[in-house]
Amino acid sequence: MNNNYYCIIMAGGMGRRFWPYSRKKLPKQFLDFFGTGDTLLRITFDRCKGLISPQNIYITTYIDYKDIVKSILPEIDEKQIIIEEERRNTAPSLAYASYLIQKINPDATIVVMPSDQLVLNIDAFREAILKGLDFASKSGKLINVGIKPTRPETGYGYIQIEEEEREGDFCKIKTFIEKPALEFAKVFVEENEFYWNSGIFIWHVTTIMKAFHENMTEVCPRLECDAPDFTACPNISIDYSIMEKADNVYVQMCDFGWADVGTWQALYDVSPKDVNKNVIMNSNSLLYDCNDNVILMPEGKLVVAEGLEGYLVAEHDNVLLICKKDDQHAIRRFVNDVEMRFGEDYV
Known part of the structure; x- marks a missing residue:
């Protein structure tokens, strides 16, 4: 070298x-x-x-x-x-x-x-x-x-x-x-x-x-x-x-x-997907008529969802987020709003 x-x-x-x-x-x-x-x-x-x-x-x-x-x-x-x-x-x-x-x-x-x-x-x-x-x-x-x-x-x-x-x-x-x-x-x-x-x-x-x-x-x-x-x-x-x-x-x-x-969308792009193009990370799930989603939950949690398309469902610590996965600007807005209203405990 x-x-x-x-x-x-x-x-x-x-x-x-x-x-x-x-x-x-x-x-x-x-x-x-x-x-x-x-x-x-x-x-x-x-x-x-x-x-x-x-x-x-x-x-x-x-x-x-x-x-x-x-x-x-x-x-x-x-x-x-x-x-x-x-x-x-x-x-x-x-x-x-x-x-x-x-x-x-x-x-x-x-x-x-x-x-x-x-x-x-x-x-x-x-x-x-x-x-x-x-x-x-x-x-x-x-x-x-x-x-x-x-x-x-x-x-x-x-x-x-x-x-x-x-x-x-x-x-x-x-x-x-x-x-x-x-x-x-x-x-x-x-x-x-x-x-x-x-x-x-x-x-x-x-x-x-x-x-x-x-x-x-x-x-x-x-x-x-x-x-x-x-x-x-x-x-x-x-x-x-x-x-x-x-x-x-x-x-x-x-x-x-x-x-x-x-971003979550970028993670979705590079991750393995199921037959319905869902990315399921470290989670147990039952998805009905769900396509093009990202699911990430804590170990031991189960997700049951129906009719979701293009969504992010992510839970970590004391926050559960459900939103459109490809709107990265919205997530920034969510974080700013949460910090202003509830302080730093959730960010």
Whole structure:
């Protein structure tokens, strides 16, 4: 393995779109969604171990989750857990993590990935990431890993490539499109110039630090220190702050069986289904005239339902949620309303 290759796994989010199973005290990245005995964070870490030395894998997370990360990944050193004192989205978090890695190794090339994604073809994934690390280490480009669309998905962001500026599997990005309407998503699938934005990034540490200094000048002094001040940083993603502004951003065109397990609908898409296209997870159930649903209940509970189509039925702890499964914006609204009316006991 190349000792100049590093990985940052982002594991600080609250996962509100997976409520009520994902909760503030124990969000989705720390849960075993697929019944394998492994959490999403553990699966992501093990996927990276095949191409990055374990001591070069860092986890960024919110301060309240430090002990959870340590319990899931007992083999890593405490210095590999990078703490966010306040949630300020991915840009401040990655700016601080990149600064720390640069201090350790100024020749580092880094792959950044969320902790809640599914990869079906591990060998193809590792081959692609190694190719991206090699390209980023030599080119001075910021790489956004793009996935060839297989369906008109409205829940993902898209990247349009600039075919005229292509270097093998790498193309200059023409524009970003955030979660399009269905009619546009159908066009994007048919065209060869659009890719899903995977949220996986690859860059040399010098390249990304230069981008932070050019595009977030007010943030760098607050983070490039031993006691970072996250409270003084804007709440902004790496996509909006850097990737959509910099002029050296390229997409790496990939296909390794990728899915973002970010919503109930996304989980439905990648899960095994019964003959009526229902996803039944860890639950006993009797379903009559029910199609296209997700059922997730605590062990020992029985679900009996009739006439449901396209619904989510999920119970966890002290909350039972029944709603249309494909309306991710509604679930965010439910969580906000519950928190305002009943406090934090249910979120």
